[in-house]
Amino acid sequence: MGRVAAVSGATTGAGAADAGQSFDAAHSALVADRSLQFAVETPKPPPPPPDWLKGLFDLLGGLGPVFIVIFWTGLALIVLAILWLIAREVIRIRLPQRHTPTPPGEENWRPAPAQAIALLSDADALAEQDRFAEAVHLILLRSIGDIDGRLPNTVRPALTSRDIAALHRLPDTARPAFNRIARVVEASLFGGRTVSRGDFLECRQAYEAFAFPDAWRAA
Template sequence: MHRLRTPLGALGLWLLFAFPAAAQFDDEPPAATPSAFDETEIDAADAEDFDDAPETDLDAVDRAHAAYLADSALQLERPEQDFEPPPPRPTPPWLQAIGDFLTALGPVFRVVFWAAVALVVAGILYFLFGEAIRLRFGGRAKKKDKPQDDILQDLRPDAAAARSLLDEADALARQGRFAEAVHLLLFRSIEDIQQRLEGGVPVSLTAREISNLGRLPDRAKRALGPIIQVVERSHFGGRAVDAEGWHEARRSYESFAFGEGWA
């Protein structure tokens, strides 16, 4: 019996709450549907609202803006850093003195510069045309003074060696071997020139070519000339060297070895 009452009580409670809820859903009004409206009425209402709004006083805005800009308490610009470079170091007195001295010599340096330019130009012109100018105007006068240059270089052999050579040549001449005696004088003279002449003498040169060397002093050329002529007449001309030719060659060698005017 007790088990039966419990389900019946639950069913009664359910019915009690179910009927009022259903009645509530039945009494709800229908959903509202959008209705057409008059746009002209809304625009007129908005216009009335704007007409009622207060007007902006532009003069007051300008005065407020001017007062804002004039307020010194406000920072309206970005501050810029004011950088001041350090003052330059003073020039040392000694350096200032050197600068003043060089400044004073400026005109002198200008003259020296143009003088150097003129010398360079003159040197180039002389290098290109100097030989022609010398031959055209001063060649003869220079040639007269050339014998004095022979004193600058002594090509003579030692006196003892020269006397020993003459003794050997005289011994050959007493035997009638005049050609050998003359050749001996010539070869020894060329050896002395090769040893004493600055730069030496190329071995491939003949006796005549050696006598025509431009750096050979004229006094040496004149002294060796007769010896070379005697040897050439004997070697190339087929003429035997006699006593006269020997004595001529001997005198030339004596002039070369013991002649005056050498340094």
């Protein structure tokens, strides 16, 4: 019985030794395999920034509070500017103009001579073709343009020629000339009256009187 136990123990010890040798051999083979990596490589630290860049970062870091103040100040100015624009528009819409602008002086309103000559030349060209109605209509439109250019915001689209002639801002000395032109045009457009050469000459002379400073001297 004791012999069997001794043999069994020897067999067990030999098996353990063989197993240990097999593990060591497997471990050695695993370590020797170049395709496997067991060591962890520590990355190299990045190089330190240059001194000038470090100094710049330090400077910007010190100016951080100043930048915050500048940011909020700029934001406040933008908000105030927006509020001012809104308030100005509200005031402009809610409060009409308190002061009626006075008619400009004769040196400011007088049309350029070349402009007046060009108009009369165009009207004469229409009259030479016996298109007298178109010629006087052209003179009327230019007269209205003169009024609107010298007295802004006076002539509105809904106003008729008669309404424009009745405007209190229209100088009394210019009113008769404009009335003559408007009367001929309205009789042609709404009354079906034929415009003659005499009507055209009357309107032409009226425009000349209307365009020169003497017609506005009493404004």
